[in-house]
Amino acid sequence: xxxxxxSVAVLFQAVTSTLxxxxxxxxxxxxxVRAAILNxxxxxxxxxxLTPFPVLVIAVRYLLPLLPISSIDENYVK
Amino acid sequence: xKIMSNSDSQLGSNQRSIFAAGVWIGIGMGGFVDGIxxxxxxxxxxxxxxxxxxxxxxxxxxxxxxDGIFHAFTWIITAIGIFQLWRxxxxxxxxxKSGSFAGATLFGWGLFNVVEGLIxxxxxxxxxxxxxxxxxxxxxxxxxxxxxxxxAGWLLMRHPSSS
Numbered sequence: 013x014x015x016x017x018x019s020v021a022v023l024f025q026a027v028t029s030t031l032x033x034x035x036x037x038x039x040x041x042x043x044x045v046r047a048a049i050l051n052x053x054x055x056x057x058x059x060x061x062l063t064p065f066p067v068l069v070i071a072v073r074y075l076l077p078l079l080p081i082s083s084i085d086e087n088y089v090k
Numbered sequence: 091x092k093i094m095s096n097s098d099s100q101l102g103s104n105q106r107s108i109f110a111a112g113v114w115i116g117i118g119m120g121g122f123v124d125g126i127x128x129x130x131x132x133x134x135x136x137x138x139x140x141x142x143x144x145x146x147x148x149x150x151x152x153x154x155x156x157d158g159i160f161h162a163f164t165w166i167i168t169a170i171g172i173f174q175l176w177r178x179x180x181x182x183x184x185x186x187k188s189g190s191f192a193g194a195t196l197f198g199w200g201l202f203n204v205v206e207g208l209i210x211x212x213x214x215x216x217x218x219x220x221x222x223x224x225x226x227x228x229x230x231x232x233x234x235x236x237x238x239x240x241x242a243g244w245l246l247m248r249h250p251s252s253s
Contacts, residue, residue, distance in 0.1 A: 080248040
């Protein structure tokens with residue numbers, strides 16, 4: 013139980029201190045940065061920025077059965 | 091003609107799972123090489139630096155944010171690989187040759203370079219490897235490196251040298 017409270021306290025401390033220290037949250041420059049990121053094109057930019065990841069997932073799915081797997085029977089441990 | 095037993099089939103499945111883990115880890119490590127070496131240490135580019143040039147502090151911080159998004163997903167891919175590797179080893183005890191596993195990670199790294207190079211550099215032009223000067227040469231060098239890593243990974247998986 014103590015461990016649980018300590019974990020929650022550490023997490024709380026980490027989150028709050030990060031928010032307090034966050035330069036993007038409190039400075040004038042930060043406000044401009046936030047405004048530029050969270051503008052109308054946020055969703056489409058996010059989609060485009062993340063495009064390689066689903067493509068990689070699909071590529072791995074289709075390439076995996078084609079990978080050459082050398083014989084390693086002697087290393088098999090039941 | 092070799093007839094595969096159930097244990098052979100299970101072994102193959104477990105081996106493939108370890109190879110998949112190697113590929114995921116390779117993709118993640120390739121992403122971290124790109125992010126840490128090119129984005130942060132050498133500062134050759136950032137994720138959207140061709141759309142939003144890093145010409146002032148605001149633009150620099152916008153690029154930093156999108157770099158962070160990229161790193162977060164790279165971290166997730168790496169974590170998936172580590173979890174898959176741990177789970178397969180934990181429950182099956184299957185082993186693969188270290189050369190094969192290294193090949194799978196190189197293959198994943200190469201796959202990252204090729205996919206990221208084609209989509210981010212060529213198709214979407216979010217950024218180029220080197221923003222100033224002849225970016226085509228650098229972009230193709232990045233793709234060529236990806237191709238070489240794919241080939242090296244494939245050869246290592248096919249002919250692993252160590253056990």
